[in-house]
Amino acid sequence: MDPAVSDATVGRLPAYLRAAIELGTKGETSVSSERLAEVASVHPASLRRDLANLDIAGTRGVGYDVKYLVSQISLVLGLNHEWPVVIVGAGNLGKALANYPGFAERGFPIAALIDVSAELIRTRIGGVEVQPPEALADLVEERDIVVGIVTTPPEVAQEAVDLLVAHGIRSILNFTALVPEVPPDITCRSVDIATELQILSFHSQRGRAASSGTGVPLGLRADE
């Protein structure tokens, strides 16, 4: 199929998907690259090239079929089935994420919440029971969990990551200030809010503006 899709392209796909869904709910059935690019805040030529790279074709003189866009981009992203998620760390952030219904709606149901605190274990947060690390093996097996989110204190983040990796989790989203070591075959993305604030701080002190958070240019972020 597509021998390789660049990270830059992958990073834009969620924006295209969102834009297409938005236009779809507005009743539009067809859209030009120019319009879609505007909604997704990218350059029209980038959009056309990205879609062409993915063999997602439009119609010359007309544009792209919105429903087709949604289904094809979803397919490329692997959103044609659910990805149950395990959250490690039932502190403030972990709880907040577990309580947010949006993930399940978007295909990422919270399947498990792991924490070491005896006080938290067996309590329910957002409809999910908090369980000890020992429960992870069964959970992963039963629910077929492949994606993990780490929201522990930074001091134990590496431990949490190792735990997930040991149980076969292949993709990790890390909200810790610490950037963990992971085996090369594991995908780990780190989102550090302090890093974001520091970048904002940079822009605040200069006049000008810039953009993007969840980009692919991503670059590493983290800070402590």
Next chain:
Amino acid sequence: MDPAVSDATVGRLPAYLRAAIELGTKGETSVSSERLAEVASVHPASLRRDLANLDIAGTRGVGYDVKYLVSQISLVLGLNHEWPVVIVGAGNLGKALANYPGFAERGFPIAALIDVSAELIRTRIGGVEVQPPEALADLVEERDIVVGIVTTPPEVAQEAVDLLVAHGIRSILNFTALVPEVPPDITCRSVDIATELQILSFHSQRGRAASSGTGVPLGLRADE
């Protein structure tokens, strides 16, 4: 000074800072680009070029002075003073952020929490009283707030952003699925967790791995 610092460079600075601080607390006083680059997970040549672009000099044959690195990078990022932050939206995520002590420690004290809910107003979260939108004008003035974080439901995110902009906030960190419109002189970075999960999903279904979150290309993704 520096006529222009590229976004790619700015995106890496927090990682350099973090790495330098880490080495500093370990007692190291000098560091080579190779070592620092390893800790920061970047290529040594990128690191050297980034620092040189910022007129942050090392010593040939020796390396960079760790304390000097910390102070200069902090200076470039504008971290030589505090940046009080206002959070709009005291829901799960807003509360979680307000309760996290790490922001104040890193120079971003939570100065205010804004919400429209009558039940929440006047309650205290993480040492900060929740206040109605009307209170924003005074707060911004008194506390000299320049940075805002939006953690409202997506439906009212644009409203929240407009409110912040109307009160002179110049930099916004948006955790909403909706990418808001902002005037061109305002910096807005969006972190959408569902977008992150979608990118992870992509990598999960292919064998391969990739990295990082809050990048500029990076990372985080979302944009405007």
Next chain:
DNA sequence: CAGTGTGAATTTCTTCACAGCG
């Protein structure tokens, strides 16, 4: 003829490789 798909130009970012300094 409107708008995609794409070679080619351009810009940006990364990496090499080494001259030169402390």
Next chain:
DNA sequence: CGCTGTGAAGAAATTCACACTG
């Protein structure tokens, strides 16, 4: 001698511009 600083090469990403097609 070791490591920075950087010119030059290379790679990647973006954008232009237009041939081509539905």
